[in-house]
Amino acid sequence: MRIGVITFPGSLDDRDAQRAVRIAGATPVALWHGDHDLQGVDAIILPGGFAYGDYLRAGAIASYAPIMSEVIDAAAKGVPVLGICNGFQMLAEARLVPGAHTRNAHQQFIRRDQKMRVENATTAWTSAFETGDEIIIPMKNADGRFVADSETLARIEGEGQVVFRYLDVNPNGSLNDIAGVSNERGNVVALMPHPEHATEPGFGPDTPDAMASGIDGLKFFDSVISTFVTA
């Protein structure tokens, strides 16, 4: 299975995402924001960073990048798309997932190993989890506060489009403690924490068992890979 990772000017975690794809057993394909070519990949990752310097709004300029027209078409056809952090902001700006982001409520950049609950294990990127699983994924952001109007919040809560919820601490003031959401179909998933940073023992978040041993992020990639193996 080939999973594309799009590099934008200002992307930081594109190589980490490619590495996570490789660790999970799939083939990473480097995609370029300025191309109109997805190179026939089976799934797409929009990585973290500060694409286009986060000018205007985080993810806003990137949502108009040339390759985004192909991403929008692919998403409509059901191709799995994962937006991580800045990728979440891009997908929200492109209206592929609901909501938007503002500056963190406390005005500070935050970096922590974040506990979350998987609220929907039926999406393309969460099927290897069980609904209710509690996982630890590193996060790091300044504009991570998820907001949506109350109608949208009620709808996405009711439709199972809230995929991840922060536990113990709400790190940025996100409404309803929402850490990640999906589109209606569940093929497009986006979250602020970084699953690609929790895929290899020794380099992940600390767990009660051992330092840096957390690999909860691996199941994101296992999920999408298993979809293709069984399809």
Next chain:
Amino acid sequence: MPTIVVEVMPKAELLDPQGKAVLGALSRLGDTRFSAVRIGKRFEVTVDGDVDDALLAEVRGLAEDMFSNSVIEDVVSVAVVTSTGSGSE
């Protein structure tokens, strides 16, 4: 050359952390008369040639779709300024 000025503000009902931080700084200066600060954005779009209704309509559309995000912001004004200097309306 005419300039089209677009002003965008965070939605009134949303927390504006930047404005809140500025308010905090104001209160540390000791003046207690300021009760709120909200920070928005101003875009000055310079136009080659004349601004007609069609172009103004196009910029209004861009203001809604690109300059602002309707989930978190409102476009509060779109106005043509003919001098090269800045003006508010």
